[in-house]
Amino acid sequence: MPLQQAGDPGPQTGVRTIFAFVEGQPVSAAADYLVLEVGGLGFRIFVPPSKIEELAAKPLVRLHIHMVVREDSINLYGFASEAELTAFRQLITVSGIGPKLGLAVLSTWEVNQLAQILASGDLKALTTVSGIGVKTAQRICLELKDKLKPTSSDESVGLLTNAEVALTGLGFRLNEVRPVLRGLARECSSVEELVRRALARLVGGER
Template sequence: MIEYIKGKLDDVTPTMAVVDCNGVGYGVNISLNTFSAIQGKSDVKLYIYEAIREDAYVLYGFATKQERELFLMLITVSGIGGNTARMILSALSPSELCNVISSGNEKLLKMVKGIGLKTAQRIIVELKDKIQNIGVESTGNVSTPISAANNEIYEEAVAALTMLGFAQAPSQKVVGQILHEEPDAPVQKVIKIALTRLR
């Protein structure tokens, strides 16, 4: 079992990090929160969850143990797989997710792609007591703005959304609207807003 991978950050997108660990490049699926935490760093340490299936061997990586703990809790809920859990942790920071669950805010959870009313209610009911034990602070993470051309942010955001399973045309439309409203928004903020608008 892999507990964590520590090494040089060779490449990173909003959905995937490649960590060079002694000459082996590990492709690790990440959430938008982890992307925000590791972006711009040369060396990283990602806490790992291994999903081993008949047809695939997938690594999910997290910047903090708390985010991994939330991910592990989410995938215990019926109907929530690894990609859906990652989607939830991309739309909401760990502290926001804990607040949503503890306050029973099913409306916010329903805004995440693939989460219907019943699944949102199930997450709240099953995880309400468990989240109190993982010690996530109730203050949100502060994203670091990226100084890049709008076009680069547009392309990166659209690519990330299509990798998360959204169709390209609506992704392009929504990202375009967001950048029109907030031209200086960093890519992680653009994706976060897009996740609440795409259905």
């Protein structure tokens, strides 16, 4: 098997980037991007919005890069892991999924969660992402379910995914339910138990 060169996204996109990764100090952040200072230069790098706060708090950040070149812009998209980068590149091969929506998907679901959603054909979970309707969710499942595979058989991942869908369906924000669910997932044997206990914490009951 030929080696894949650094910065080469492989056959799924056919696009090369001159950056394999960028490592630098976060100096500013917005809703969907970080500015990393590298050797006196500031690189604006778009990242999944749910990761902004965590990344901006670190003294040094390394992001794996996908570059999009258009007539009027050159944009960098960065990911904390190669698995995230690969998932992003696969997502944007789907008709109707551009970089912004690809980031939104990875802001909502971790890579292994997304792989399990695709494997189970869970359209409801995919449509919790703003901008993804049923038809787009169907295309994502059809085109990527055999390409993006779960990297873990940990049952708690499936519990988390289903519980997150249930709680966001009740109106809770993902960024408030996710830390609660992660703290409880390994203590619960079913989605129902996990949702019940998470609700108790979210409304100020169980601690």
